[in-house]
Amino acid sequence: MNLSRTRLVAVAGVLAATAALASACGSASDDAATAATPPSGSSAVKGGGGTLRIALIGTTGPVAAAKNDGSLAKDLAKVGAKVQFTGQFPAFAPAAEAINAGALDAAQGSISSAIGALAQKPSFKVFAAQLDNASSEGILVKDPNIKTVADLVGKKVAVNPKGTGEYLLLKALQKNGVDPSKVRRVYLGAADGATAFSSGKVDAWAAWADFVATAKARGARLVADGAQVGSENDTTYSISNSFLKAHPATVKAFYDNIRAHSLAEHSDPQAAVAKENVGAIKLDDKAAAILAENYKTQAPVAPIDDNFRKRFGDVAQFFADQKVIPSGLDPATFTVDPETLK
Incomplete structure (x- = not known):
């Protein structure tokens, strides 16, 4: 893709x-x-x-x-x-x-x-x-077999180019000693990344804010959040x-x-x-509640x-x-x- x-x-x-x-x-x-x-x-x-x-x-x-x-x-x-x-x-x-x-x-x-x-x-x-x-951003996954950042090797990850998604993914890979060439970056804007992730066309999605709240409300989870990858x-x-x-x-x-x-x-x-x-x-309502929790630490x-x-x-x-x-x-x-x- x-x-x-x-x-x-x-x-x-x-x-x-x-x-x-x-x-x-x-x-x-x-x-x-x-x-x-x-x-x-x-x-x-x-x-x-x-x-x-x-x-x-x-x-x-x-x-x-x-x-x-x-x-x-x-x-x-x-x-x-x-x-x-x-x-x-x-x-x-x-x-x-x-x-x-x-x-x-x-x-x-x-x-x-x-x-x-x-x-x-x-x-x-x-x-x-x-x-x-940092708790409101990170690498989203749905596959229960992807438990760590290292499990992204060989997988497709949606990222917005030269933006938050690409930054978070590269920080996560560096932090966990994973060669970036071993993970396939799929360059998509935020809206298209949401569609690709929800439809299963990518294995993971590097996202933030409202997108994370919505995805988590629908059963996705962060395999690594901003704090774990040292995001600034x-x-x-x-x-x-x-x-x-x-x-x-x-x-x-x-x-x-x-x-x-x-x-x-x-x-x-x-x-x-x-x-x-x-x-x-x-x-x-569920995503809005997650967002409200994030605001407590924003x-x-x-x-x-x-x-x-x-x-x-x-x-x-x-x-x-x-x-x-x-x-x-x-x-x-x-x-x-x-x-x-x-």
Whole structure:
């Protein structure tokens, strides 16, 4: 099974991938929203303004909460800005392509996916992050005969290229002394990976977050999670270089909003999931309960600091050592502290 994804992703391609995600996790829809008219005088805020076009990735998380309760539209209006949620993306990679094409301003995704995209075109900066929630990611299997990572030798494992899936698999193989050439990587986007795994076309799937919660709710298990493989795959929030330059105060308002929602996820996980898990694409009750448990240990959204930069550098160097990208990337070139934006 030798499948590849077209590098340049158009909107039609994104919607097609989302349809595949729907077959594994529920039904799908493309829902966009724009903020109300900013209050009088707010457009004069220095560094504010603009219409922030944000990707919805997955079905839950701070961005989904910010959309569902209308708070981001209100917060951005205070600095003279509007928000547009551009629709459902199956993963960060196609969102990064949209940022590269000038069709999108902001998206969330793992640092591994961000590094994979930055290695191709440095068109955005990471302005916030959440420490890796290692219990919510890893290598999923259903076959009872696959008990250890070593049992993946000769097997087919679905991974999204230059992203979380490939990172987790390669980390697991390295940690367990398994030659990567002995395990067949099947390169699939997240939605297609879900379909291939549920249909048995692959033996394992390297996945994360909502995907793991859904698969575990349907009987899959993690043969190795992020903690067991030494993952540093932090969740990151990215903004296009052009929007950051033109509207830094708007980016700061966006950061403040998603940080507040991430704190709510930790303090009251069940309520957070109930707020986020609405719309056409929904986790079932069992998967939602698993997600709520994960939120109990999920760190909040935080500013980029030296600790994050070190972790980002580690992931970039690992990808370079594994020949996934040509060379390591210097985190100083693609990060910004949101607390300094105004």
